Amino acid sequence: MTRPAPLAAGISAAAAAGRRAPVLHAEALQLRFGAVAALRDVSLSVAENEIHAIIGPNGAGKSSLLNCLSGFYRPQSGRVYFDGEDITQLRPHRRAAAGLGRTFQGIQTYPSMTARENILTGFHNRMRTGVFGALVWWGRVRAEEEAFTAKAEEIIEFLELEELRHAVVGDLSYGLRKRVDLGRAMALEPRILIMDEPMAGMNPEEKGDLARFILDIRDANRIPVVLVEHDMEVVMDISDTVTVLDFGEVIAVGTPREVRENEAVIAAYLGTE
Amino acid sequence: MLPTGVLFETYSAEAGLLKTARARVAVAALVLALLAAPLATGAYLQGVATHMFITLIAVYGLHVTVGMAGQINIAQSAFVGVGAFATARLSEFGLPFFIVVPVAALVTGAVSVVFALPAARVKGFYLALTTFAAQVLFPIIVLGLPTSWLGGLVGLAVEPLTVAGRPMNTPTHMYYFTLALTLIASYAAFNLHRSRFGRALKAVRDNDVAAEVMGIDVLRHKIMAFFVGSMFAGVAGSCMAWVLQFVTVESFTLFTSVWYLGMLIVGGAYSPIGAILGVAFITLVQEGLHELGTAILRSGAQEAGGAIFAATNIALGACILIALIFEPRGLAHRWQVLKTGLQLWPFPHR
Structure with a gap:
């Protein structure tokens, strides 16, 4: 069992082990809901440019961990560092502004808006137009709208959504809505992308497309991707590092091959005699 | 939905409020009429x-x-x-x-x-x-x-x-x-x-x-x-x-506040067109019933005229109910459907 030692500061185990400095680093997170310990002393280091999968049986604490990373839950103890900065106390929208992009489990797009508008909302923190600019729509506002629509169109092209740019997202299929969700996260121009069960409920073709998009985003933007995923085939295919959680604890960290052969992991998934 | 052949060279032109010549003419005509x-x-x-x-x-x-x-x-x-x-x-x-x-x-x-x-x-x-x-x-x-x-x-x-x-x-x-x-x-x-x-x-x-x-x-x-x-x-x-x-x-009064909400619901809350249609519709119904009531009163039928005035709020309340049950998206949605239908005519499909 490989288990990272608790750390003193925002410097990582990976750096100590001679690897690159981590972009995102969670340290000794403790999260309880009443008597239930959702996370017990969980640490996680995401290195530059890696695809880092978090797996584990149901109730292992995967979503709790993601919610601590994106700011929905505040851990009772432990710290979250992003690019060396302590972000443990930041509210979710401040973390988004800092460069944490996130996609959601299930459908969390804005159903009444078009695909392009959904993606444009992702640029919220990069745009400057305020309330009065919005009411008057003067030249500078128009120029900003022009520039960011062009950027949104780049994402639309990347995700192959051209035909659907003006389609109301509420009318789209599940897989397409997930793609819009991903586009919106890309519009944050994140320095790390966190994805909660991106493959859930997709057919094999959609899974293939999405896996390709994830790899392309990592390669094109040179950012790490953290994903919680149940589809082991996808996890083993695309991830560089896998962290395995069970009952709120990290039971293994390593490459897909290492994790697959780890006895604690096999026991967690299949049970012990 | 836009008619065929309307093209834009910039995204801000695409975001324009009046995208076609017909829309510009229609709004200009409305303003001139007003x-x-x-x-x-x-x-x-x-x-x-x-x-x-x-x-x-x-x-x-x-x-x-x-x-x-x-x-x-x-x-x-x-x-x-x-x-x-x-x-x-x-x-x-x-x-x-x-x-x-x-x-x-x-x-x-x-x-x-x-x-x-x-x-x-x-x-x-x-x-x-x-x-x-x-x-x-x-x-x-x-x-x-x-x-x-x-x-x-x-x-x-x-x-x-x-x-x-x-x-x-x-x-x-x-x-x-x-x-x-x-x-x-x-x-x-x-x-x-x-x-x-x-x-x-x-x-x-x-x-x-x-x-x-x-x-x-x-x-x-x-x-x-x-x-x-x-x-x-x-x-x-x-x-x-x-x-x-x-x-x-x-x-x-609270009564007026509720009426503002009623107009927004009847017109459709999701677009400014809804506000316009809702206000116009409710005002017209209100004034129409008012005129009707006054006309009946003048003709001498006191009770019938009084009943019309009393029924005004019932009729307007019914409008809100009908809107909520049959068209929660309001008159604005009906208007959109009508406009699209006219643009597609005589071919009923896109």
């Missing part, structure tokens, strides 16, 4: 139209708070009242209207923020109660303040509106003045929809959890939704003050 209308109508109809314009500005504001941001507000009439009282006080200093109107709007916005600070933290039923409190507190506060401040039970006289040194004291004058402000308010309301701020409000309405994670400060935008919605109310209040030339708390 400008020419006083030539063919008397003081009564001009008064009705003026009242309709003022209502429309207030309902635009409600459309921002309720329709765009999804924050229920049953105190819009109180906010119109704040704008009216602010105008009454400001007019005493002899300030020109182009200063009074924006200041009244900002004052109203600021007052609404006081109520929005707690309101933005609660949802649904509790939010409704919080805004209800704003409506109930409005007369209590106005009457409770020293009479020298807001006139107490008597109210405040408003210095007549002057434009370029000339007093605007006929119904025709007020018709043109409120028409001008309505056109400006319409432009602003449509602008909101295509802007960063408007998208953020709609994101908060559609999915506040996702909006927060996507970097939108949800609490701040809920408060701003009240602020902007109330600025429209403030402008409506200014107009109201100058039209009535006297403001008292009795003009700004």
